[in-house]
Amino acid sequence: MECDIVIIGAGPAGLAFASSLAKTGLSITLIDRQPLDAIAEPVYDGREIALTHHSQNILHDLGAWAYLPHDDIAPLQEARVLNGNSPFALSFDTGQTGAEALGCLVSNCHIRKALFRCIEGREKITLLAGQAIRSISHSQKHVAAELADGSYVTGKLLVGADSRFSWVRDQLGIAAEINRLGRGMLVARMQHEKPHGKIATEWFDHYQTVAMLPLRNNYSSAVVTLPIGEAEALMRLSEKQFSTEITQRYRHHLGNMELDGTRHLYPLATTWSHHFVSDRAALIGDAAVGMHPVTAHGFNLGLSGQRLLAEEVSSALRKGQDIGGARVLRAYEQAHRRAAASLYRGTNMLVRLFTDEAPPSRVMRHVALRVAQKMPLVRSSIRSMLMAR
Numbered sequence: 001m002e003c004d005i006v007i008i009g010a011g012p013a014g015l016a017f018a019s020s021l022a023k024t025g026l027s028i029t030l031i032d033r034q035p036l037d038a039i040a041e042p043v044y045d046g047r048e049i050a051l052t053h054h055s056q057n058i059l060h061d062l063g064a065w066a067y068l069p070h071d072d073i074a075p076l077q078e079a080r081v082l083n084g085n086s087p088f089a090l091s092f093d094t095g096q097t098g099a100e101a102l103g104c105l106v107s108n109c110h111i112r113k114a115l116f117r118c119i120e121g122r123e124k125i126t127l128l129a130g131q132a133i134r135s136i137s138h139s140q141k142h143v144a145a146e147l148a149d150g151s152y153v154t155g156k157l158l159v160g161a162d163s164r165f166s167w168v169r170d171q172l173g174i175a176a177e178i179n180r181l182g183r184g185m186l187v188a189r190m191q192h193e194k195p196h197g198k199i200a201t202e203w204f205d206h207y208q209t210v211a212m213l214p215l216r217n218n219y220s221s222a223v224v225t226l227p228i229g230e231a232e233a234l235m236r237l238s239e240k241q242f243s244t245e246i247t248q249r250y251r252h253h254l255g256n257m258e259l260d261g262t263r264h265l266y267p268l269a270t271t272w273s274h275h276f277v278s279d280r281a282a283l284i285g286d287a288a289v290g291m292h293p294v295t296a297h298g299f300n301l302g303l304s305g306q307r308l309l310a311e312e313v314s315s316a317l318r319k320g321q322d323i324g325g326a327r328v329l330r331a332y333e334q335a336h337r338r339a340a341a342s343l344y345r346g347t348n349m350l351v352r353l354f355t356d357e358a359p360p361s362r363v364m365r366h367v368a369l370r371v372a373q374k375m376p377l378v379r380s381s382i383r384s385m386l387m388a389r
């Protein structure tokens with residue numbers, strides 16, 4: 001099969017990239033190992049994605065926003081960072097920006113479904129679901145993915161959107177920094193007695209991090225980060241024990257809490273690809289940068305990255321240039337690395353500072369929060385990072 005662009009991975013990044021190019025007339029083939037129904041009707045996976053304003057705009061442009069269930073979009077008015085037993089909270093709100101909210105929370109399964117609907121039925125976009133890939137090869141003008149049945153899909157550009165432990169990245173011979181953190185992030189939707197006031201809290205307690213993300217009505221997404229063994233033990237508790245455990249770990253701030261639905265555990269690893277491109281190929285989404293979820297930037301970054309690449313491809317097409325050529329790839333790599341590097345390093349630094357239990361780090365984070373609260377410039381730059389238009 002021949003096409004212009006081959007995308008491996010039909011997760012949110014791959015689907016967004018395909019729909020960004022849907023109007024260009026380029027023929028696109030998406031390949032994913034998951035069966036079609038898992039891509040078309042993704043089930044709830046516990047992730048509530050905090051979307052920046054910039055991401056909301058991109059989803060609007062793609063047409064995906066209209067497919068989201070609007071009753072399930074939860075506005076985020078304020079974010080608070082708490083440290084250990086200290087009553088002090090560093091807080092961010094919309095300030096003088098005039099915006100109604102810092103951002104909003106949407107379930108990952110709704111985002112994936114909405115992005116799928118954007119490509120569904122498009123004449124020039126083909127989705128090969130439930131397909132394993134055997135190898136990738138390229139010549140001067142083409143790149144080819146060999147499927148498990150021995151057939152080939154060839155294109156002028158191949159895009160790896162196959163997540164942080166990217167098989168495509170390995171096949172392309174691109175090295176990556178991979179940090180397995182030995183910790184797990186457990187996510188679960190909880191119903192609670194007291195209102196959350198649309199305030200998200202990130203509480204770096206001793207030996208655990210607990211975030212509460214405000215959903216609609218008296219529901220929050222509890223995000224608990226622990227050493228992996230402890231997180232697995234929480235997964236094994238009965239629903240009743242689990243509800244009591246989360247209520248206690250959150251020190252009854254929202255009254256009694258009750259588990260609503262399923263729990264999900266994600267072992268934590270961060271990844272940084274040493275290159276985002278190679279001959280006729282590019283990495284997008286988590287395959288390029290696997291962020292720690294604590295600052296809620298993984299999908300946001302992936303969404304803006306795929307847009308950068310789509311703009312370079314569209315511009316080359318308009319000028320009659322090679323859409324998989326070195327100029328396109330270099331421009332994408334430079335722009336995306338510039339945007340991603342400080343977010344990735346900054347997030348990792350924050351995680352180290354706020355999870356290290358050594359006394360100097362405890363003192364340091366206490367000081368860091370106090371200083372940040374007193375410096376309007378620091379707070380407004382963190383606010384603009386949160387709100388990123």
Ligand SMILES: Cc1cc2nc3c(=O)[nH]c(=O)nc-3n(C[C@H](O)[C@H](O)[C@H](O)COP(=O)(O)OP(=O)(O)OC[C@H]3O[C@@H](n4cnc5c(N)ncnc54)[C@H](O)[C@@H]3O)c2cc1C
Nearest residue numbers: 009011012013033049050162163285286296297298299300
């Ligand atoms: C608990 C949690 C909370 C998060 N919260 C936020 C948040 O608030 N804000 C935010 O911006 N981000 C958040 N993220 C990050 C966000 O979920 C990811 O950045 C995003 O899902 C990455 O999308 P992706 O398409 O790159 O990868 P994925 O979603 O992992 O999709 C990859 C796709 O590739 C396919 N695939 C993999 N390997 C192959 C192969 N060899 N062949 C064919 N197909 C393959 C898979 O089947 C899958 O469909 C969170 C993550 C977690 C774990």
